[in-house]
Amino acid sequence: MATPAQRAGLLAAGVSAEAVHIADVIGAAGPLLASVEGSAGRNGAAGLNSFASNHVALSVDRAILEVQGTVSSLVCQSGRIGELQDDLNQRNADINNQFAMAGIAIGAGAAVVTGGMSFFTNATIPTVTGMVAGGVGGALSVWQLGVDATGRLRLQQNMLEEFWRAPENATLFPMRVWRYLNSRTAPSEATPREVIMASWRRDGLIPDQAPTAEPPAIILNQNAVDSDDLERLKLLLEPLEARIGLMSRDLGQLIEELLERTEAAAASRQAPPARRRPAA
Numbered sequence: 513m514a515t516p517a518q519r520a521g522l523l524a525a526g527v528s529a530e531a532v533h534i535a536d537v538i539g540a541a542g543p544l545l546a547s548v549e550g551s552a553g554r555n556g557a558a559g560l561n562s563f564a565s566n567h568v569a570l571s572v573d574r575a576i577l578e579v580q581g582t583v584s585s586l587v588c589q590s591g592r593i594g595e596l597q598d599d600l601n602q603r604n605a606d607i608n609n610q611f612a613m614a615g616i617a618i619g620a621g622a623a624v625v626t627g628g629m630s631f632f633t634n635a636t637i638p639t640v641t642g643m644v645a646g647g648v649g650g651a652l653s654v655w656q657l658g659v660d661a662t663g664r665l666r667l668q669q670n671m672l673e674e675f676w677r678a679p680e681n682a683t684l685f686p687m688r689v690w691r692y693l694n695s696r697t698a699p700s701e702a703t704p705r706e707v708i709m710a711s712w713r714r715d716g717l718i719p720d721q722a723p724t725a726e727p728p729a730i731i732l733n734q735n736a737v738d739s740d741d742l743e744r745l746k747l748l749l750e751p752l753e754a755r756i757g758l759m760s761r762d763l764g765q766l767i768e769e770l771l772e773r774t775e776a777a778a779a780s781r782q783a784p785p786a787r788r789r790p791a792a
Contacts, residue, residue: 513536513539513541513658514518514532514535514536514541514542515704517535518541518545519532519541520540521545521548521549522535522541522544522548525548525549527544527548527769528541528765529697530697530762530765530766531544531762531765531766532696533695533697533762534692534759534763534765534766535568535571535766536695537575537691537695538571538572538574538575538688538691538763539571539688540567540568540571540572540577541562542570542768543565543567543568544568544770546563546564546771547564547565547567547568547773547774548773559664565770565774568766568767569767569770569772572763572766572767574688575688575689575759575763576760576763577599577606578687578688578689579689579756579757579759579760579763580685581686582685582689582756583753583756584764585669585671585684586671586749586752586753586756587753588747589667589669589671589736589749590746590750590753591663592665592666592667593665593742593745593746593749594742594746596665596737596742597739597742597743597746599663600661600662600663600738600739601739604702615741629762632661644784651716661739662736662737662738663736663737663738664734664735664736664737665734665737666734667734670684670692670731670734671684672727672731672745672749672752673687673727673731673732673753673754675693675705675708676709676723676727676731677725677727678694678705689756689759692704692756692759693755695757704755707755708751708752708755709723711751712748712751716745716749717730717744717748718730718748730744730745730748731745731748738782746775
């Protein structure tokens with residue numbers, strides 16, 4: 513992590529606060545400062561500048577690979593959730609069709625019986641028959657409301673659970689990505705992880721209360737989930753995937769500022785010295 517003196521030195525040299533922050537996150541603040549200080553570009557300083565710049569660029573490359581790998585893992589989990597959701601939706605449609613056919617059969621049967629009974633002088637029999645058929649049809653409708661297909665979500669890695677528990681050293685999130693999610697641009701600012709969890713509460717995806725050590729059931733219970741549960745899981749993953757994707761933007765800004773300084777230093781070294789006018 514960067515020291516206060518390193519941060520102050522980078523900001524004083526004109527490096528943007530965003531670039532300083534992301535350099536700190538990926539462990540490149542020290543080399544970035546050495547690159548800036550060596551940009552005067554004379555002899556040994558030029559060599560230090562080149563070495564330090566390469567160190568920063570390598571750190572950025574590693575961070576980009578970590579971002580891409582994490583986003584791919586989240587997309588894969590979202591895809592598995594979507595596949596199970598499509599399967600459950602199809603099963604729910606089949607269940608609804610079966611109930612609809614049963615309702616039609618009951619109605620048709622009641623009509624036949626009622627029509628046959630109408631030949632009797634006692635009008636109570638067809639009336640009772642119609643009432644019984646209506647009662648059975650109503651019971652089927654009520655039962656249908658409580659019938660919803662469920663399935664088991666099979667994920668090798670529950671990234672949402674680890675994101676919630678926030679261990680000091682994550683195993684499912686790469687080091688630089690995890691540090692980014694738990695970093696603050698200023699002492700009074702929320703971390704990206706805190707912002708994401710606040711959005712979950714605001715959207716009603718998790719209980720509107722202070723976070724607990726134990727994740728909510730929607731994250732832990734994957735043995736009997738229905739289509740609505742899966743939709744909530746997809747909505748939980750979306751802001752996490754998007755926020756990690758923003759890390760690439762910050763890395764791009766860092767590398768752009770580094771290249772601008774490197775090119776400016778190279779141009780100043782290549783510029784021919786000013787010619788002196790001959791004495792009169």
